[in-house]
Amino acid sequence: MTDFAALTAGSIRFVSGVSFLVAPEKANRFWGDPEPVAKPTAFLLLHSMGYRDALIGGLLIHSALTGRDTRPWFLASGGADAADLLGGTRVHDVMSSSGKLVGLGGAVVGIGVGLWGGLLRKR
Numbered sequence: 001m002t003d004f005a006a007l008t009a010g011s012i013r014f015v016s017g018v019s020f021l022v023a024p025e026k027a028n029r030f031w032g033d034p035e036p037v038a039k040p041t042a043f044l045l046l047h048s049m050g051y052r053d054a055l056i057g058g059l060l061i062h063s064a065l066t067g068r069d070t071r072p073w074f075l076a077s078g079g080a081d082a083a084d085l086l087g088g089t090r091v092h093d094v095m096s097s098s099g100k101l102v103g104l105g106g107a108v109v110g111i112g113v114g115l116w117g118g119l120l121r122k123r
Contacts, residue, residue: 014057078114
């Protein structure tokens with residue numbers, strides 16, 4: 001039986017990850033940073049985040065479609081967003097308003113979804 005909540009959450013994370021791999025500058029703007037990405041280290045981090053999100057999303061999708069337990073991948077997804085939120089709080093004072101709203105707000109929502117899917121849902 002397909003877990004549609006996990007399929008939805010995994011698809012969102014997978015598409016987000018692929019967007020950071022295919023078009024990192026556009027994805028970065030979508031997530032609230034109006035500035036162009038100029039430094040190679042920034043591209044490295046965007047690509048790393050893309051691989052991470054595509055992997056977690058893909059494994060969440062796979063688990064959802066094969067009937068495997070999706071809870072660990074929900075927790076991994078929420079953990080990734082918790083890391084993003086923690087990193088974002090360190091640069092909160094230099095972030096744009098849209099970056100704070102979309103980037104940090106999205107991380108908060110992702111943490112909530114990860115906790116809900118990993119701890120609060122019944123299998």
